[in-house]
Amino acid sequence: MVVVLVLPLLLSPFWVQTGVFALVAAIGAIGLNLLMGSAGVFWVAPSFFFAVGSYSYAVLAVPPAHLLGQDVAGVGLPTGVAALLGVLATGIVGLLLAPLASRLRTLGLAVASIGMIYVGQYVLDNATHLTGGTNGRTIPALNVLGYTFASSQSLWYLALTCLIATWLYAQNLLRSRPGRALQALRDNPLAAQAMGVNIPLEKAKVYIASGVISGVCGVMLALAFQTVQPAYFDFNLSVQYLAMTILGGLGSPTGAVAGAMIVTLVPSLVAQYGGFLPFVNTSGSLGSSGLTAQEVSQIVFGIAIIAFLRFIPGGLASIGPLLADRVQGLLERRARPSARGPAQAD
Secondary structure (H helix, E strand, C coil), rough: CCCHHHHHHHCCCCHHHHHHHHHHHHHHHHHHHHHHHHHHCCCCHHEEEEEHHHHHHHHHHHHHEECCCCCECCCCCCCHHHHHHHHHHHHHHHHHHHHHHHCCHHHHHHHHHHHHHHHHHHHHHHHHHHHCCHHHHECCEEEECCCCCCHHHHHHHHHHHHHHHHHHHHHHHHHCCHHHHHHHHCHHHHHHCCCCCCCHHHHHHHHHHHHHHHHHHHHHHHHHCCCCHHHHEEEEEHHHHHHHHHHHHHCHHHHHHHHHHHHHHHHHHHHHHHHHHHCCCCCCCCCCCCCCCHHHHHHHHHHHHHHHHCCCCCCCCHHHHHHHHHHHHHHHHHHHHCCCCCHHHH
8 A cells, every 4th residue: 555655656657647547447347347246247338338427527517618619518517526427416316227227138238338339429429519529628637625636646546535435335345235236136136036035125225336436437538538529438448448347357346456457557558568579569650560558458358358257257357366275285295205204104
């Protein structure tokens, strides 16, 4: 914790900004992990929730404006109030989507959620009076009790605080009775229902919880970008968060944080230090040969997902317990001959 608190004071502005996005991504990954990993809901459209949180904050915090020849709606509330209402709006959207999860399962819900991404993209592109269209909207800095979170360092500490609170909430939820009900619902819905689990109610609760957490991520994304555009919340963003969840480990908030750090930081590391590799093009020029940093990252993530699903289904969160079990087994095997005594050993 001391290292994380001191890092923004030592790193360059680029890495501080990258760290902010990594911390924000970890928040969203925990929210998605509650749905997919803990409840077993095949919801593959986290970018839809993020867009609701970001644009709700934009509409509520920005006063009415004139943008590129058109009037853009706004409420002009205090930014702190707008942020809380944006998070609440995302939770309400999650509650409204809960009946969909109760009626559809597995592949049907996954396809429906993908469709919602494209519907959301269409609304964001064409509802120019609210969203500003493809040009998006500018975002004011968050001001709480007279302090403005404008710098990257301040956003780092804000994102870190939100991440710690989110992680503690998810950990406590999974250890409680509602968390055990979600895991029973994931493993065997019929058995969970026979044990008295109210499936529609539990799905509604987890959608609200995931929506609220995703709303926090959406508001933080808007603050980090300082603008919101429909292109930010496309299907590729959802794929990145799915990669975070799978690599980190389904059902583990700690694994979600680890997966978010890897998926967010690897492209930046390749872009900064991949020049020594002959097949990586870090110049960004169109005529240069080689793979871009984004392409290399996609290949690495694709191979990693296949490898984890094949060899380590539990993701990064399961590596520690697996190593501990193997070390313990090795120590026990080495201790057995000495425990039989010298005569028996001979």
